[in-house]
Amino acid sequence: MKKIFYLLGIGSLLGATTAQAQTTSVYKPNEPLAHTYSIVARDPATGEMAVAVQSHWFSVGTSVSWGEAGVGVVxxxxxxxxxxxxxGLALMKQGKTAQETLKILLSTDEGREVRQVAxxxxxxxxxxxxxxKCIKYAGHITGKQFSVQANMMLSDQVWPAMSRAFEQNAHLPLAERVLAAMDAAEAQGGDIRGKQSAALLVVSGKKSDQPWQERLIDLRVDDNPVPLKELRRLLTVQRAYQHMNNGDLAVEKNDMALAMKEYSAAEALQPDNLEMQYWHGITLANTGKIDEAVKILAPVFKADKNWLILTERLPEVGLLTVSPADYKKILNAK
Structure with missing residues (x-):
């Protein structure tokens, strides 16, 4: 790895003072060489902001993608x-625009000519x-509330394809729209070295008094032969579990009709997920639809007896509210 640094004629920069190193971080052996393609984008309808990345580098999401609700993404x-x-996020939080922030960051960076940042x-x-001095093919396109950028690509068609795909999929939710752009990059050959990791981060457009709710999607694929495919799978799981969370909240409010609707939506996205099937069945039981509940719960119990054991624990905490006869019928589901 060090040989790469010297071939680039930058060995002398490693002698920077400690103070300089803190601001420039030029070519440190422990810093990632995340040659890659990425996108930053905002949904004008919701204000949500996203950053997504794919690279032939381990755990690229821990290095490339950054974001904060109501502030921006990098x-x-x-x-x-x-x-x-x-x-960058700190500067924008102080009120700096994206352009002002970029200018400040680059002004103190001796390695600016080998950087790519959006x-x-x-x-x-x-x-x-x-x-x-970014390794070709490298470039970027800035559009209306988005930017696509890439370096060390197989061809110079990668980022133009990303731009087109993002603009052509305005009807999609932001996360899916961003992934459409990523898929377009891969279709043009993507990273010349291949594929290894990917990440997707979506944050709220505004700050709130519930900061734990502001990071809407935060998914990483650290090491996978087809990271974008896996990222899409994880996004589907994320969507499904959001429905599960909504169902749980509905149960807390004793709105069983809404809970059943949400659990059904989750199960539709993850039809082989036993837990989603299970809570769908329990919700049916709590709404008096015992026969339908038994039909769903029986194969769940058969697949894993621990769900049956869990069912025995629900009445004492009020999560299974059925008559003794119906309770017995559920436990004997076959």
Whole structure:
């Protein structure tokens, strides 16, 4: 790895002072060489902001993608300066625009010509930089409230394809729209080295008094032969479990009709998930539809007897409210 640094004629930069190293982070052996393609984007209807990335580098999402609700998102890649993520968000939080933030970050970075970075703020302003020493093919396209960028690509058609795909899929939710752009990049050959990891982060457009709710989607595929395919699968699971969460909240409010609707939606997305089938069955039982509940629960109990044991524990906490006769019928489900 060190040989790469010296071949690039930058060995002398490693002698920077400690203070300089804290701001420039130029070519440290422990920093990722996340040559990759990515997208930053905002949904003008919801205000949600997203950043997605794919690379032939392990756990790329821990280095490239950064975001904060009501503030913005950052993608920092190529010879990655990871500090651009938290520092960029801090600057935007102070009121700097995306362009002002990018200018400040690059002004103190001696390695700016091998950096690639895209910044989007909560107002939809976008700023992108591709250093003139990024490994070809490298480039970016900035559009209306989005930017696509790539380096070390197989061809120079990668980022134009991403831009087209993003613009052509405006009807999709932001996460799916961003993934459409990522798929378009891969269809053009993507990273010349191949595929290994990917990440998708979506944050709310506004701050709230419930910060734990502001990171809407946070998915990473750290090591996989087909990371984008796995990322899509995880997004489907995420959507399904959101329905499960909504169902649980409905149960807390004793709205069994809504709970059943949400559990059914989750099960439709994950038809082989035993837990989703189980809570669908329990909700049916709690709404008096015992025969329908038994029909769903019987194969769940057969597949894993622990669900039957769990069922025996539900009445004492009020999560299974049926008559003794119906309770017995459920436990004997076959």
């Amino acid at each position: 993608a920092t890649q190529s010879f990655t300066n990871k500090s651009f993520g938290p520092r 910044i989007l703020d909560a107002k939809g302003n976008v700023a992108t930089h591709t250093g003139n």
